[in-house]
Amino acid sequence: MVLFRSFVCLLVLYLLQGSDTSFVRLNNNGYEGIIIAINPGVPENEALIEKIKDMVTAASTYLFEATERRFFFKNVSILIPDTWKEKPQYKRPKHESYTHADVLVxxxxLPDRDEPYTKQFKPCEEKGEYIHFTPDVVLGKKxxxxxxxxxLLVHEWAHLRWGVFDEYNDDEPFYSASSKRIEATRHDHLHFLQCSTGITGVNRVYKCQGNSCVFNKCKIDPKTKLYEKNCQFFPDKDQTEKTSIMFMQGITSVVKFCNKQNHNEEAPSLQNKKCEFRSTWEVISNSEDFKNTTPMVESPPSPVFSLLRIRDRILCLVLDKSGxxxxxxxxNRMNQAAKYFLLQAVQNGTWVGMVHFDSTANIKSKLIQIISTNERNMLVNSLPTAASGGTSICAGIKAAFQ
Incomplete structure (x- = not known):
């Protein structure tokens, strides 16, 4: 009985953590438990669900080849908001929620800003929080x-899962290389080892006036000795270079990450600044994912998708007040955990009840929906204040189901 109660206490404390941690796990080279959540503010559009499936399926193959047959996407839950109509194929979520999503659609x-990004404020090698795509990006309109x-998904997944950074820098698009040449900020090794400098293109200033736009050659700023402020690197349409995914993954020929052999430590890229001048592949190779896997011989299966529609969440706190x-x-420790859960972790819209038990059970609060701090404080004020009596866990659980 003591062991069982210890297990229950540990389970309760775990559930009370209310963490936003991702549920993704790596199992036999495949990522499981991925959650892609559609924001309630996105208008209903079934095509968006199909495009998400297409994106993940193609990304799984691209990821597999880019990581030398090491990783793929095994299963994905697509979380559909309750603002969309109910359909028979939509199942009820178990533990999946918007706050645990790995990818947000x-x-x-910002208005009219569709740039994909990963919320990533931690140091190199640390996981990011989530990937953000707009509906127009997923639908292929951008x-x-x-x-x-x-x-795009594989590029952002590298940010999210392995804590690598971009091999460019919008604030420092050009730098003066040791070769005395002005180079675009790319993860290359100047033309000698052919990483990103194998990507050919031109440096131009793009100017528009009215309906007319022109490309002008970049001028050198006499103060910085670099190209003028608005100068950009424009890649040629046809390429043969295979790297790098963290620089220009959109180029058809690009299928690999830069490695130690072809990495350029001179470029003022975010990857160099954040990761102590290591290449992206060095960082990925040092991850727990990489260390715990070996390359696959067979090709991976296609991802499996679950369609889950968010509904009202119902839960009941079953609290032990026995002697x-x-x-x-x-x-006191149980109450502290419950207080944290009620005030900070539980989401608005959730229905919460409370049961106390000793030798019998007592329903202290019927289900109430969390709308504001008023409901949260009401439940906190219902926490047990004294311990006495025998112990009947079963009575508490029975009362909770009522």
């Missing part, structure tokens, strides 16, 4: 600007 953070969605909770500060 949501309106632009392919001219950002490239195919499957390649044994009086020792070792147990009652």
């Amino acid at each position: 949501a309106p632009p953070t 392919q001219n600007e950002y490239g195919p969605t499957d390649r 044994s909770m009086g020792g070792y500060n147990r009652l």
